[in-house]
Amino acid sequence: MKPTSHPHTWAIIGASGFIGLRALEGLHDRDGVTVRPVVRAAASLAVLARRRLDWRIADPRDLPALTDALRGCTVCIHAALGDPFQIEQMATIAYQACAAASVRRLVWLSSASVHGQNPAPGTDESSPIHDRHLLAYNNAKVRAERRLEKLSSDGRVEVVRLRPGVVIGPRSRWLTDTAADLRANRAGWLDEGRGVCNSIHADNLVHALRLAATVPAAAGHAFLVGDTEPVTWRDFFLPIAAHLGLPATAFAPATPAALVAKREPxxxxxxxxxxxxxxxxxxxxxxxxxxxxxxxxxxDPAPAHDAWTLSRPPASQLTLEQTLLQSCSWKLPHTKAASLLGYAPPVPFAKGLAASLAWLDFAEGPR
Ligand SMILES: NC(=O)c1ccc[n+]([C@@H]2O[C@H](COP(=O)([O-])OP(=O)(O)OC[C@H]3O[C@@H](n4cnc5c(N)ncnc54)[C@H](OP(=O)(O)O)[C@@H]3O)[C@@H](O)[C@H]2O)c1
Incomplete structure (x- = not known):
């Protein structure tokens, strides 16, 4: 397929994924923007097939293919995921491909987890980030951001980094995993879900992506983005249980006490x-x-004596990521995004969760 040249063509790398697809749905054919989905394989096009789209197939780690796929685009939104090594590689290649294809701005989906899943009270974008987290994903996200900061010092491409927390919406794994855990009678929570859930509805994230792509002053910055309301895990979990006709006791208590640290598998x-x-x-x-x-x-094998280890209550089986997330006591602010980007999340948390549950019914069909 021949590349088209259009002043408002935005590429989305990873357009077949949860956030990439929602971004495509929210940005394509609005405000004069045409979205060009870039996916890694023909199979990834299946989810996009119901619309007429000027798609490209390019592995996000293949520089020549990606450069070709991006030609004619002014903005590139990077929503692909890989394993930790690939995340770092993708950052470098995305920048180089954008530069070679004369893309003006790269919007990089980073993550609030650069600050850890349980950030210290007071954390915001000015807090230093490090790559000594227990989860390799967090470290990869930190290193990817660092790579982009270094690369963009040549001024060839403007880079904006967005740091969402727990992204909720249709097709969100947080929603489908919780529903699956509840149905399998293996759902658990810490402190009855009183920890802070740094949620963001996918459509609020799409609003942030639009601003990150267009607001001139955003260039070079990282932004935390989230829902307006302070949300606890309880606020997220209980409506899902109620929707499935289950009481709060469907969540087994879990204790974080023996968490010291745990090497990743x-x-x-x-x-x-x-x-x-x-x-x-x-x-x-x-x-x-x-x-x-x-x-x-x-x-899982029995933990070795020298391994840092997380004791798991038999009923709930929380992962390390869940344990850290549910221990969180700090709502990450999006004050910087509000003042510099004009970020004002349009979807209230309860409304977004209700719509996500309606999607769950639709996706799973009658039971
Ligand atoms: N979901 C969240 O709550 C959340 C929170 C914070 C940040 N983020 C960030 O947002 C971005 C998108 O996340 P998501 O939840 O939308 O992920 P996702 O649903 O897993 O989608 C990932 C996308 O990346 C592609 N992909 C996966 N592995 C790949 C590989 N090895 N090489 C090339 N492409 C690959 C997938 O293609 P296929 O469709 O072909 O598999 C898909 O299009 C990621 O950078 C993630 O770190 C997500």
Missing amino acids: ALAALTQSRLYQNLGDRVPERTKRLVKALAAAWP
């Missing part, structure tokens, strides 16, 4: 190594996904 650590990277590029993506799925389904 060997597989996750392996994906960050250079050996994996060298081998990984020669292994088909489908094979890698199969191996990861098998590894994820494999029972």
Whole structure:
């Protein structure tokens, strides 16, 4: 397909994913913007097939292919995900491809987890970030941001980094995973869900993406973005349980007490190594996904004595990520996004969650 040249063509890399797809739905054909979805494989087009779209297929780690896919675009929104090693690589290649294709602005989907899932009270964008988190994902997001800051010092592409927290909306894994845990009788919570959930409805994030793509003063900045209301995990969990006809007691109590630290599983650590990277590029993506799925389904071995370890209450089986998230006591502010971007989240939390639950019914069909 021949690249088109249009002053308001925005590429979305990872347009088949949860956020990429919602961004496409919210941005395409509005305010004179045409969205060009960029996906890694033909199979990823299936979810986009109901619309007539000027799509491209390019692996986000293939510089020449990505450069070709971005030609004629003024803005590139990066919503692809990979393993930790790939996240860092994607940042470099996205910048280089944007520069080579004369894309004016790259909007990079970072994450609030650059500050950790349980950030210290007072944390905002001015707080220093580090790459010594327990979760490799957080560290990769930090390193990706650093790479982009360094690369953009050449002035060839404006970079805006967005740091959303827990993104809720149709197709959100936070919603589908919680519903699945409830149905399987394995849902758990800490302190009855009183921890802070730094939520953001996907449509509020799309609003932030639009501003990040267009507001001149945003260039070079990172922005925390979230819902307006302070939200607890309880506020998120209980409506889901009620929707499924379950009481609050469907969530088993879990205790964080024995959390000291936990090395990530060997597989996750392996994906960050250079050996994996060298081998990984020669292994088909489908094979890698199969191996990861098998590894994820494999029972955890007993923790070694020297491993940092998280004690799991038998009923709830919280992951380390869930434990850290539910221990959070700080609502990350979006004051900077409000003042510099004019960010004003249009979707109230309760309304967004209700609409997401309606989507869940639609997606799962009659029961
Ligand atoms: N979801 C959240 O709550 C949340 C919160 C904070 C930040 N974020 C960030 O937002 C971005 C999008 O997240 P998401 O939740 O929308 O993710 P997602 O639903 O998993 O979508 C990821 C997208 O990346 C593509 N992808 C996955 N692995 C890839 C690989 N190895 N190489 C190339 N492409 C690959 C997927 O393509 P296929 O469709 O072909 O698999 C899909 O289009 C990520 O950067 C994530 O870190 C998400």
